[in-house]
Each structure stands twice: as structure tokens, then as C-alpha cells.
Amino acid sequence: MTPAQITEYIGMPWVSGEWDCWAFFRHCQATYYGRDVPAVDVDALDLRQVITTMETHDERSNWFEVTDPKDGDAVLMQRNRYPSHIGMWVNVDGGKVLHCAQGMGVVCQTRQALALDGWGLMTFWHHR
Structure with missing residues (x-):
């Protein structure tokens, strides 16, 4: 994604079930990378359901973990x-994570800014 494309999304509000982290990730994958990522029927406000779904959903088999993220790769984040939470790696300004978070909406943050917001371990995933 280009900086101009990213800017179009910054500040768009998080809406559970409509424009949450997964919906935003799906949209970007389809629009900019031509990947058809399936919808997932999960209550974004039910943390236990989100965690279980992220670990067990069939879509996970279409991605493999990498240490050096590339533009468009998935970024899985955790607070506990x-x-x-899911975001997307974008190759701008040395690399940032574009994501849609509850209470913030769409933001593009460095690893350091994510850590300051309480996001701990991040893993990077590339589509097969």
C-alpha cells in the first residue's frame, strides 16, 4: 500500500462486526493484494471467542509465520x-502496522507505538 492509500483509512471508526480488525484486514487484503480472506462469524467484543477463533480457524493454514515481514503480511498482536488482534504490515517509513482497534479506529503505528499502547508480542504471517 502507498502512503496515500493508507491515509484514506486513518481515523475511520472501529465498528464491531462491521469494521473491526478482521473486517478491515479482509478489506485491505482483497483491495490491495487480491487475496480473498473469508469472513469470520465472531463477536469482536468476546475476547475468549476471538482468541479461540484466531488459533483454530481454517484460514490460519493459508498463512505461514515469518520473521521478516513484507508489505501486506498479517500481524498478530497480543495484550495478554x-x-x-490482527493488523497488516505496510512498508512505509521503515515499516508500520496498519490496523483498526477498538477505541482508536484505523491507525498506522510503529512497533514502538504499539508497545506503548500495550500490544506485546507480535508475529508476522505471509500468505501461501
Whole structure:
């Protein structure tokens, strides 16, 4: 994604079930990378359901973990012990994570800014 494309989304509000982290990730994958990522029927406000779905959903088999993220790769983030949020790596300004978070909406943050917001371990995933 280009900086101009990213800017179009910054500030758009998070809406559970409509424009949450997964819906935003799906939209970007389809629009900019031609990947058809399936919808997932999960209550974005039910943290336990989100964590379980992220670990067990069939879509996970279409991605493999990498240490050096590329533009468009998935970024799984966690605040506690398990991943509960998804964003997308974008190659701008040395690399940032574009994501849609509850209470913030769409933001584009460095790893350092994510850590300051309480996001711990991040893993990067590339589509097969």
C-alpha cells in the first residue's frame, strides 16, 4: 500500500462486526493484494471467542509465520498470553502496522507505538 492509500483509512471508526480488525484486514487484503480472506462469524467484543477463533480457524493454514515481514503480511498482536488482534504490515517509513482497534479506529503505528499502547508480542504471517 502507498502512503496515500493508507491515509484514506486513518481515523475511520472501529465498528464491531462491521469494521473491526478482521473486517478491515479482509478489506485491505482483497483491495490491495487480491487475496480473498473469508469472513469470520465472531463477536469482536468476546475476547475468549476471538482468541479461540484466531488459533483454530481454517484460514490460519493459508498463512505461514515469518520473521521478516513484507508489505501486506498479517500481524498478530497480543495484550495478554494469546493473539487477539490482527493488523497488516505496510512498508512505509521503515515499516508500520496498519490496523483498526477498538477505541482508536484505523491507525498506522510503529512497533514502538504499539508497545506503548500495550500490544506485546507480535508475529508476522505471509500468505501461501
